[in-house]
Every structure is written in structure tokens, then in C-alpha cells.
Amino acid sequence: MHGTERKAMTETWLKKHRQIYVGATRHPFILAIRDGSVDLSSFKRWLGQDYIFVRAFIPFVASVLLKAWKESDDSTDIDVILGGMAALNDEIEWFKKEASKWGVDLPSVVPQQPNLDYCRFLESLISPDVDYTQAITAFWAIEAVYQDSFAHCLEDGSKTPGELKETCQRWGNEVFGQYCHALQSIANRRLEKATDDVVAKAEVSLLRILEHEVEFWNMSRGPV
Numbered sequence: 530m531h532g533t534e535r536k537a538m539t540e541t542w543l544k545k546h547r548q549i550y551v552g553a554t555r556h557p558f559i560l561a562i563r564d565g566s567v568d569l570s571s572f573k574r575w576l577g578q579d580y581i582f583v584r585a586f587i588p589f590v591a592s593v594l595l596k597a598w599k600e601s602d603d604s605t606d607i608d609v610i611l612g613g614m615a616a617l618n619d620e621i622e623w624f625k626k627e628a629s630k631w632g633v634d635l636p637s638v639v640p641q642q643p644n645l646d647y648c649r650f651l652e653s654l655i656s657p658d659v660d661y662t663q664a665i666t667a668f669w670a671i672e673a674v675y676q677d678s679f680a681h682c683l684e685d686g687s688k689t690p691g692e693l694k695e696t697c698q699r700w701g702n703e704v705f706g707q708y709c710h711a712l713q714s715i716a717n718r719r720l721e722k723a724t725d726d727v728v729a730k731a732e733v734s735l736l737r738i739l740e741h742e743v744e745f746w747n748m749s750r751g752p753v
């Protein structure tokens with residue numbers, strides 16, 4: 530990496546890994562929501578699995594907050610991360626409401642293997658051995674996949690069914706988009722000053738996240 534221009538590292542990575550990024554953000558499940566052909570049992574499967582994921586995501590975000598507090602050179606990072614935590618509080622209530630609307634009994638949802646694998650990966654990032662730069666890059670990537678995916682379902686020309694629009698709005702709205710940009714700016718700022726070793730680790734975790742996200746969407750198809 531020596532001598533490499535590191536401004537906007539995350540943008541460089543998204544170009545370099547474009548194929549897998551498109552796989553994660555234009556998955557057949559998302560395309561089916563967008564064209565209105567989505568099977569509602571797929572949607573319900575996704576909803577139940579995502580609730581389990583989001584519960585595991587909370588301690589991960591808390592760990593990023595703690596790392597920011599200990600390691601960040603900019604105290605306003607905390608405000609951005611805290612905003613993300615506040616959104617998760619809302620999100621948990623929304624999942625409960627949405628699940629009851631669709632007749633999904635959340636306590637009886639069994640986590641599928643790709644979900645367990647993704648949650649275990651999140652847990653590995655909580656370790657104090659993972660530094661703030663790597664953790665905030667991972668946090669950005671996880672949020673950005675949902676933002677990009679669901680915003681696609683709200684674009685002009687999309688035929689998203691009315692009853693799924695609220696779901697798409699949750700992650701596809703403008704405010705969530707700005708929040709993802711704020712996370713991306715923090716990641717870029719940190720990556721610019723990071724050691725080659727940390728930059729390499731952050732890139733690997735970005736790739737792992739994109740792979741986990743593809744597997745996560747694949748679960749909506751149901752057990753094979």
C-alpha cells in the first residue's frame with residue numbers, strides 16, 4: 530500500500546469488488562420486491578431472520594461506540610454512532626409490529642445457519658483486538674448494503690407492493706442515506722491514516738460482509 534492514494538478508500542474498494550457488491554445490493558430477493566413479484570413467504574422468512582440478526586447487531590454497534598470513545602481522534606464520531614443506536618431502538622419495535630402484522634411469531638423463529646455464521650462474524654469484530662478503523666469500516670458496510678438495496682426498491686419505475694414500502698423506507702430513506710455517508714466519511718478518514726495491516730484487515734472484513742449479506746438474502750428462498 531505504500532505510496533498508494535488512500536483518500537476515499539471505501540469508494541476504491543467498492544469499484545474493485547463491484548461484482549460482489551452488486552450481488553449483495555441487487556440480489557434476486559431485492560429485485561423481486563422492486564418488480565412486485567416477491568413471494569410473501571420469502572418476505573416473512575427474511576423478516577424473522579433479520580430480527581435475530583438485528584438483536585446481534587446491537588452489541589456489535591455498542592462495541593464500535595466503545596472503540597470510538599477510546600480511540601477516535603474526532604469526538605463527533607460518537608454522535609453518528611449514537612444516532613445509529615437510536616435507530617436500532619426504533620427498529621426493534623418496528624420488527625415486533627411488522628411481525629405481528631404478517632403473523633410471524635418472532636420468539637419461535639429458528640436462526641438459520643447463514644444467520645448464525647453472520648452473527649458469529651459480528652461477534653468476532655467485538656474483540657478488543659479489532660481496532661476502531663476496522664470496526665467502523667465493517668459497520669459502514671453492513672448499513673450501506675441495506676441502504677443501497679432498499680433504496681433501489683423505491684426508485685422511479687419500481688413496482689414495490691404497497692405493503693412492503695414501509696420496509697423499504699426504513700433503510701432506503703434519505704436520512705438513513707445521509708447517516709451511511711457519515712459512517713463512510715469516518716471510515717475513509719480513519720483508513721487514510723491507518724497502517725497497511727489495518728487497511729488490509731478492513732478490506733478483508735468488507736469482503737466477508739458482502740459474502741454474508743448475499744448468503745443472508747439467499748435464506749429468503751427457504752430451506753433447500
Ligand SMILES: Cc1ncc(CNC=O)c(N)n1
Pocket residue numbers: 579582583586620671672674675742745
Ligand atoms: C443482514 C442485515 N444486514 C444489514 C442490516 C442493516 N442494519 C441494521 O438494521 C440488517 N438489518 N440486516
